[in-house]
Amino acid sequence: MLSRRKLLQGIAASTGAAFGAPLATERVLASPIGNATPKRIVFFMQNQGFDPATCIPAGMKNSGSLAKANLPEPISALEPYKERLHIINGLHGLHTSPSHSAFFGALGGYRGSDGVPPSASTIDYELSKALPETSLPHLCIGMDSIENMKTKPTIATLSASGAGQPIFMHSNPNHLYQMLYGGISSGDIRKQHEARSSVFSQVEMLAAMKGRTLPASEQQRYGQYVQGFKDVNGLRTRLDTVADHLRKFAPAVDERYTKPEFETDWHDCLLDLGISALTSGITNTLTIGSGRGEIFGAWKGLGIEQQGHNLGHMAQPDNPIWVKIRQYNSRMLVRIMEKLESVPEGNGSMMDNTLIVYTSNNADKQHTNGANWPVMLLGNLDGAFKSGCFTQLDGKRPINALYTSLLRAAGQNVDSFNMDEKAAKKFDEGTGPLKEVLV
Template sequence: MPASYSRRTVLRGIGTAVALPLLDVMSPTRLLSAASPSSGPPLRMGFFYVPNGMHMPDWTPSKEGFKFDLPPTLAKLADHQDEINVLSGLTLDGARAHGDGGGDHARSVAAFLTGAHPRKTNGADIQNGISVDQMTAKYVGDSTRFSSLELGLEASAQAGNCDSGYSCAYASNMSWRGPTNPMSKEIDPGALFDRLFAGQVVKETKQAKSVREKYRKSILDFVLEDANRLHKTLPAIDQRKLDEYLYSVRDVEKRIGGVERLRMTEDGVPDYPRPSGVPKELSKHCELMMDMVTLAYQTDSTRILSFMFTNAGSNRSYPEIGVSEGHHETSHHGKSEHKQANIAKINRFHIERFAYLLDRMKQTPEGNGSLLDNCMLVYGSGISDGDRHNHDNLPILLAGAAGGKIKTGRHIQYGKDTPLCNLYVWMMQQMGAKTDQFGDSNGSLGQLS
């Protein structure tokens, strides 16, 4: 066995292959090939969208700079305060009406990653802009198996009238490959698991898939021999990383498989197809998807992804936290104390799920730090106050240090109507894109480095 391995090294087994996390022996300084110009772990970007705005009094810190007091919604991120920046004052002008009347929810998500003002239509003549994730994928997407991943908890739609004459394509997709090409989301953890781990390098054979489905064997069972062989050749620190990674994969696979009860034949063999993997409880569904996000980044399967907690204008209720009213209905609080309290509960529910992701990534060692250290993750909404439907002073949070390029742990206040797209220009530049303009940007966002 060689003393060092490529980032493309995989574990192989009967008709399938499983990607590996970034190990120390894959460090560019130890690789024999000089194919990669990187001097450390790869940089990743991600975008996490929540609908219907925010209860801003519980979101906005009272002080700027370091050591700011965490308001009630952000208190769920107390363990990560030194790894985030709260960015106030950013604006999404493309989500404003500009003479088109109602439809702020659809516009807010359609413009969130594009900076464009979508054409108001519920027909086939949709028109938006390319999104920042897809634009960046043009520069770095060929470095990974998936140029990008589009994920969420509610399915995408490509037609229909979803918001005051705006197509459902706008309301349920935030990633756009081009002005007329929304990218549908994957919402099934089981299907996503299969995309990440089943038949990665060589196509999984029908025989192997049949055996695995018949006896409910783990994908890892098929690569165990190769994993044990590799384990013996690694230094102690990489042996530990490999063990932790394989445990995580097995754990996620078990949780997906346990979503639906097995239907057994008389001889004890399952007789049902691959389970859908979508738990009924939103919290469990979301946490499984966040585990997938971690694994996708950890294996360098992709460096770019987007995630919609729910679609724009979602009126989902949240019985898990005692909110029986719909989210959209509650966001139109009309200064009702009861509704404002409920919208704040929903906001905290979402941020807690994001905190779960940050926990997982922080606990995943990579290079001289953690997986989170090598990411820049945007969390927020294209609407500020759901009752006012305003698109200025948005609730935007940036997590991760981008490989040391971001000075974290601050609340940064930007000037009035600073374009959100200025942030995207800065992020694209860190990813290696040679650009100084995106959407309605008027520069690259300052104060981050």
Template sequence: RLLFVIEGNGCPPNQVHPTNLNLTPIGKRLQTVEESFQAKDLPKALKPVSDYANRMLILQGISGRICGGGHSTYFGALGCFNTREGKHVLGPTLDYELGRHNETLFKNISLGISQRSHLDIVFNSSAAGANNPIGTICNPQTAYQRMFSPIGDRKNLAVKTHLLDYVKEDIKSVKRRLGSVEKDKLDRYLSAYEEIGQRHSAIADLDPEFKNRIDPITEKYRSSNPVDRLECHFELATSALVTGLTNVATIASGVGHQDFSIVFDKLGVGLEKHSIGHALYNKEPVAVEASEKIREFHFELIARTLKKLASIPEGDGTMLENTLVVYLSDAANEHHTKCDEWPYVILGGNPRVKLGGRCLTYADFENKGHRTVNAIHNTLLHSFGHPVNDFGFKIPGLDHGVQEGPLSEIFI
């Protein structure tokens, strides 16, 4: 299992760097360095996951220039391509690529928050292929109804099935009056509705006992506040993973230029994230404090997920030993990013991934030992049993060995 947590507006490397280790500035990293840390060494933003320091890996110095830059790389963060400010989806993203191999009811689940709180769904981070973005569900109530409401409820299923049958027949009727191009489009719609019907039926047949693993819906699911919504989405993603509805989930927290300028007022932060991003360039104390507080909240929610996974037996251990959480930002290291370096925090467990309280700082671009984001994507694919060595797009002229294959420092 794998949970991606993508936070918008950049992640300054120092905010996720252990305090006992020097962070060598970019431009002075002559070789790749591996160092160790303990729970007491974690910076403020990572304090909530201190109990899992021995199950953590921090990556610094990975580059992602192929993804472009600007306020956000959008789908490029998980796709390894340049979206030109979200306008172009050139291929599948890693969450879909991992999920499509699974025989779960949902191949992958995409949830998130946006400054456009009136929208139930936005398209910003996940894709099934070129020109085929996957919607990020922003309304927790919508997400809950889609994923969990049919469990053990055959009566409600009958009503939904009748409605879906009506829609499918309507599509078939319209198809007969259209040309080939329009028919192809409607065929895709028809296929999607049929898939929804099959999925609802399968969910309804699940053992009602599965509901015991699902966090109950509460009043906060009706809230439009981003703090409440983000908390709900973590609960939903965790529930989907532990019930086996999916093995891959993505939480997109303000990903994309149109969606990241969120105010986390419930955390005591009055600034919206766009202003915070600009102020960080001058290291303004108010902005630094606000940024750390917001990031700390994300890791508090990650800690809750890890705790729940650790409480559920699986095999000779727990679900935590077979679930990775990968944290990154859609804007790599800063507000107006060039993707020269891309911090990652990886937690949890996977038998093929070496974590162990380590910090890896990779050599600078074009220095021996440097690696690109493609290599991380390839590593995760390998760890899930899919030996892909060339995921995403490559930088022309750059040694393919830097961009291909799994990372030997991580993949076991």
């Protein structure tokens, strides 16, 4: 059982790494100054690997258009959205040593391992800084078995704001709902929100007082802990100022939250909250960890009794279990796109200014060396990325090159991401972003 101290530390750590600037009073105002287009990015990370055979149309060996291709059964839900889809095969992550998972290295483009802290920031965090400022620049949600989500409602394995600075995923939708919408709720949710707010305010004050008495060597580390509570309280204040606006976007709370039959009930609730955070303008960067970056995960709500590590030892192509999981993921991607498509923005919709990146935190399969790291892109981020196509690369460029491309599209004039000259000589036979994906 989690102690209150550990729970508070987890909350403080998760918020301290992610919260930022004030939220605009209307969603359309949560955009860059001037005439720049608002942009947002979603990362969907499935554990246990992403076998290319589950996404590449049969017979496609070379790069080309998807217009006349039939998508494989696992991603068939995306068939109506082929013009928005870009399937990429042939990137590598050899330098991340993924095996069971690359953990922070999957989004960081560096060596990662179980229990090893991040050695640098991850691409999702860096993009959250480059994109328009919002109240919560970066939101991470993690989906797992119901037992794991209850006993470990926050966990950090995929995202980081810097070396040794993990960002926590939220896995209990009740806690996340309170954090985002407690101030506009009523009944028990409102009472719990107010009680937590009072406790956090007191903890911040007491912690700040205690910190001043510590030795100088301990003050910096303790200061991060205190800052976490300042950020929690600051977020609550900022969201309270736009309560009327948020009421338009808050999901309805039903028994899936309080009495989930299966873990997929909570998965769906978490996705609803993530989507609402995007459409309301609370955040512009959403990271979804299906399996939470580890070797576990469960999908009993899909009729799948097997769970955890065993799933990683099953071949994915033509496997009915993995077909169900990948179809479920594809339906989630469709839900995100449909909702964003329904919200007007500029001369189009929010989806026109969004990019969804779907891949795995350990390349193509369990126990992989990372030689092939398939990725699917959905959307084009206001015309920055090519879509409606399949790109076959030669395996000589790392995932870092894709991340460099994302930063370029977000307006950052960079030629590399988390790869110094020495590493590039060994693992990257090209330079700069991927010309094959950018317009």
